[in-house]
Amino acid sequence: MKTTSPATLVDVGRYPLENLDSPDGQAFLTSCQSGLEKQSICVLEGFLHPRALAGMVRETSALIPLGYYYDRPRTSYEGNDYVDRTWPAGHPRTIEHVNRYRQVLNYQIPNDSLVRSVFLWPALTEFVRRVLGFENLYTSACPHLALTLQIAHEGDSNGWHFDSNNGNITLLIQAPDSGGAFEYVPDLRADHDEHYDDVRAVFEAPGKRVRRTDIRPGTLVLFNGKYALHRVSPVGPTKRPRIIAIFSYDKRPDQLFSRDYIEMVRSFRQDAPAG
Numbered sequence: 001m002k003t004t005s006p007a008t009l010v011d012v013g014r015y016p017l018e019n020l021d022s023p024d025g026q027a028f029l030t031s032c033q034s035g036l037e038k039q040s041i042c043v044l045e046g047f048l049h050p051r052a053l054a055g056m057v058r059e060t061s062a063l064i065p066l067g068y069y070y071d072r073p074r075t076s077y078e079g080n081d082y083v084d085r086t087w088p089a090g091h092p093r094t095i096e097h098v099n100r101y102r103q104v105l106n107y108q109i110p111n112d113s114l115v116r117s118v119f120l121w122p123a124l125t126e127f128v129r130r131v132l133g134f135e136n137l138y139t140s141a142c143p144h145l146a147l148t149l150q151i152a153h154e155g156d157s158n159g160w161h162f163d164s165n166n167g168n169i170t171l172l173i174q175a176p177d178s179g180g181a182f183e184y185v186p187d188l189r190a191d192h193d194e195h196y197d198d199v200r201a202v203f204e205a206p207g208k209r210v211r212r213t214d215i216r217p218g219t220l221v222l223f224n225g226k227y228a229l230h231r232v233s234p235v236g237p238t239k240r241p242r243i244i245a246i247f248s249y250d251k252r253p254d255q256l257f258s259r260d261y262i263e264m265v266r267s268f269r270q271d272a273p274a275g
């Protein structure tokens, strides 16, 4: 089996992941940390070399038919798959958002794929660990969700939500012709204050506080989705779907997602028609 060295796929001249202790590496780390702290996001445009990106478009496009098709509204909060009716009607905990896309799961992505070699690249995990300031960080061990692809065709959307983990790393592989923007509100909630009124205000009139990033393919994004409310806006008319890879990490080497969550993922319909 031939695997490609990730350092040849990534623009290590621009992003010195293998030399984080050099002056350039330190400056790079500091700028990522301050982006995450101040804006909840760190955007590394042109992370992949164009040839690597083209190869990734080919390999991930071929996997789309394997994807699980998820089309079920959900709330913005953990659990996500049901509405907790102990909250009063109209409370942000009861408000559901469109959630519709295809998902290719970890076990469906070949071991020798380009996208997996970037995911498993130790220099990338070390970089993410240092940016997030954790003592230890590992790529998730979950056979389902460690590495996934989300594919969004016209009308698909990943509705407003908070992530349940601390660090969410995405790699945009293909952008749609219209829509499908990543939108977010930095630091909307805190550990001990959910700021429900602010959450409701965003749902009712997203205009003012929402930031939008039109991320180009080949861009790596570190994002603090636990505190920043975020969504992928509905994809508009497009010849090509949006394809994004999601890398999951954890402080434990043997992390698995919860049984409930996996059950939900497995309940998605397979082989649904492309939207």
Ligand SMILES: O=C(O)CCC(=O)C(=O)O
Pocket (backbone or CB within 6 Å): 150, 158, 163, 168, 170, 182, 225, 230, 231, 232, 244, 246
């Ligand atoms: O597709 C994206 O840009 C973000 C995905 C996301 O927020 C998630 O999977 O939790």
Ligand SMILES: [Fe+2]
Pocket (backbone or CB within 6 Å): 161, 162, 163, 168, 225, 230
């Ligand atoms: Fe998210």
